[in-house]
Amino acid sequence: MTRLSNILAPICGALSILLAWQFLLPLSGVPAYIAPTPTKIIAVFFNQTDLILSNFLPTAIEALAGFFIGNLAAVLFAILFAYARFIRMAYFPVVLFFNTIPILALSPIIILIFGLGMTPKIIIAAIICFFPTLVNMIRGLASASQNEEELFRMLSANKFEIFLRLHLPRSLPMLFSSLRIATATAVIGAIVGEWIGADKGLGALIIQATFNYQSDKLYAAIVASSSLSIAMFALVALVEARVMRGWAR
Amino acid sequence: MSDTAVEAQRLEIGYRNGRDVTTVLSDVDLTVPQGEFLTILGPSGCGKSTLLRVVANLLDPLGGQITVLGNTPEAARRARKTGFVFQDATLLPWRTVGQNIRLPAVVGGRQARALPDTRIAEVMALLGLSGLEDRYPSQLSGGQRQRVAIARALIDEPEILLMDEPFGALDEITRDRLNDELLSIWRETGMTILFVTHSIEEAVYLGQRVIVMAANPGRILNIHDLRPVKSDDNHCQRDNAAIVSEIAAQRQLLAEAS
Ligand SMILES: Nc1ncnc2c1ncn2[C@@H]1O[C@H](COP(=O)(O)OP(=O)(O)OP(=O)(O)O)[C@@H](O)[C@H]1O
Ligand SMILES: [Mg+2]
Numbered sequence: 001m002t003r004l005s006n007i008l009a010p011i012c013g014a015l016s017i018l019l020a021w022q023f024l025l026p027l028s029g030v031p032a033y034i035a036p037t038p039t040k041i042i043a044v045f046f047n048q049t050d051l052i053l054s055n056f057l058p059t060a061i062e063a064l065a066g067f068f069i070g071n072l073a074a075v076l077f078a079i080l081f082a083y084a085r086f087i088r089m090a091y092f093p094v095v096l097f098f099n100t101i102p103i104l105a106l107s108p109i110i111i112l113i114f115g116l117g118m119t120p121k122i123i124i125a126a127i128i129c130f131f132p133t134l135v136n137m138i139r140g141l142a143s144a145s146q147n148e149e150e151l152f153r154m155l156s157a158n159k160f161e162i163f164l165r166l167h168l169p170r171s172l173p174m175l176f177s178s179l180r181i182a183t184a185t186a187v188i189g190a191i192v193g194e195w196i197g198a199d200k201g202l203g204a205l206i207i208q209a210t211f212n213y214q215s216d217k218l219y220a221a222i223v224a225s226s227s228l229s230i231a232m233f234a235l236v237a238l239v240e241a242r243v244m245r246g247w248a249r
Numbered sequence: 250m251s252d253t254a255v256e257a258q259r260l261e262i263g264y265r266n267g268r269d270v271t272t273v274l275s276d277v278d279l280t281v282p283q284g285e286f287l288t289i290l291g292p293s294g295c296g297k298s299t300l301l302r303v304v305a306n307l308l309d310p311l312g313g314q315i316t317v318l319g320n321t322p323e324a325a326r327r328a329r330k331t332g333f334v335f336q337d338a339t340l341l342p343w344r345t346v347g348q349n350i351r352l353p354a355v356v357g358g359r360q361a362r363a364l365p366d367t368r369i370a371e372v373m374a375l376l377g378l379s380g381l382e383d384r385y386p387s388q389l390s391g392g393q394r395q396r397v398a399i400a401r402a403l404i405d406e407p408e409i410l411l412m413d414e415p416f417g418a419l420d421e422i423t424r425d426r427l428n429d430e431l432l433s434i435w436r437e438t439g440m441t442i443l444f445v446t447h448s449i450e451e452a453v454y455l456g457q458r459v460i461v462m463a464a465n466p467g468r469i470l471n472i473h474d475l476r477p478v479k480s481d482d483n484h485c486q487r488d489n490a491a492i493v494s495e496i497a498a499q500r501q502l503l504a505e506a507s
Contacts, residue, residue: 150307150335156329165352
């Protein structure tokens with residue numbers, strides 16, 4: 001009963017809003033070039049499947065590649081910073097400084113350097129994922145309790161064993177909470193990159209549709225990009241559930 | 250081979266924080282013969298855990314002498330001759346019961362050695378954990394968790410078991426059960442046990458000798474020998490008149506100490 005209503009309640013909520021949107025919008029007098037009805041948006045997916053797909057794929061590739069590269073780099077740097085004190089003291093302030101540069105200010109430079117292809121978008125998506133995961137991972141690696149540290153010391157564990165058997169598993173909850181958030185920011189990074197310079201991708205489609213007053217295409221692009229985030233989020237949640245099976249409190 | 254488990258002379262114990270030195274216990278003289286069940290009793294903050302941590306080689310003393318099994322505490326730790334049981338069990342939540350108990354076989358460089366499955370089964374049976382091997386710690390009761398922690402400490406047969414309020418968070422019935430099981434394990438294995446507790450009843454019930462400590466400054470106030478009132482038959486009798494009067498005497502001592 002509760003399981004069923006757990007699923008049904010949000011569906012009912014979403015449906016009611018879509019229905020209201022569908023039937024109340026035309027009555028409100030808002031012109032169609034500003035806000036299309038849900039059926040118009042759905043129609044774009046059916047009538048212009050190629051257009052949506054050919055713009056969805058580049059964005060998906062950029063976001064996924066950026067997600068993997070950015071988070072992988074963050075995890076590796078976190079391990080380096082966590083165990084090499086001098087390197088952390090020397091370079092962590094530099095990383096902090098880079099993080100204060102708004103990604104929107106950094107993106108044109110990256111596009112200037114790497115041109116209009118997919119590479120600069122992947123880099124932007126990677127950068128945007130990097131910092132939160134780095135910080136979370138450093139914290140996660142240091143989150144073992146004093147008793148846990150002492151347990152490993154009692155067993156005369158060496159540094160690598162402590163890393164592999166204690167610090168790394170201990171960091172997983174914080175790593176995954178960061179990865180969940182990164183699924184959305186990676187897509188944002190790819191789209192921001194496409195805004196600044198691209199003729200393909202959901203970001204480019206958003207810009208084109210906006211300037212041409214094609215609100216149905218604009219909204220379809222928005223739906224497609226949020227579907228991408230949701231799919232990536234679901235993937236991370238799935239991996240998390242597998243990796244952390246059993247250890248919930 | 251020496252027949253003293255722990256020998257301490259004019260031991261100074263405390264914490265070094267950069268330049269600051271906080272002395273917790275000073276002038277500790279203690280001799281624990283092998284095979285003894287020693288309980289350590291005292292008010293919170295008097296340094297009971299700190300004393301155990303020095304024996305375990307988790308903390309270096311500030312001064313004085315200490316030997317564990319005739320050698321340094323570090324040698325005893327490296328040889329896996331000392332085992333430690335923490336108050337909160339400290340099970341790794343990502344490892345099953347079986348994997349937690351096997352941890353000493355997985356880490357420890359050269360000290361880690363493969364354990365036959367029969368040894369795991371033996372220790373699990375000894376602690377009443379049979380059938381729980383594939384559970385995760387989150388699926389266990391508090392008492393079961395402590396049993397797993399003890400099993401993990403026993404797995405490579407230490408000669409000295411250091412227990413820091415292992416049953417402090419358990420209900421009375423579970424605690425009494427585990428007390429009796431611990432006594433029978435102690436009798437079977439013949440190991441030395443240093444057992445810290447807040448509970449006077451527990452200290453007197455379990456220990457052959459009870460160390461009573463005082464706070465501010467932390468020190469050993471008195472070492473009470475219960476062996477005269479404990480024969481082998483009455484060690485396990487909670488309502489034994491002699492033991493009850495010992496409890497009353499300890500209570501008086503502790504009241505004077507604080
Ligand atoms: N890392 C530390 N640095 C400095 N002082 C410490 C540290 N750990 C403990 N102390 C101090 O040492 C004293 C003894 O602490 P300890 O934990 O040994 O007490 P305890 O007798 O085990 O108390 P409890 O019964 O509450 O566990 C306390 O005053 C405490 O504040
Ligand atoms: Mg303590």
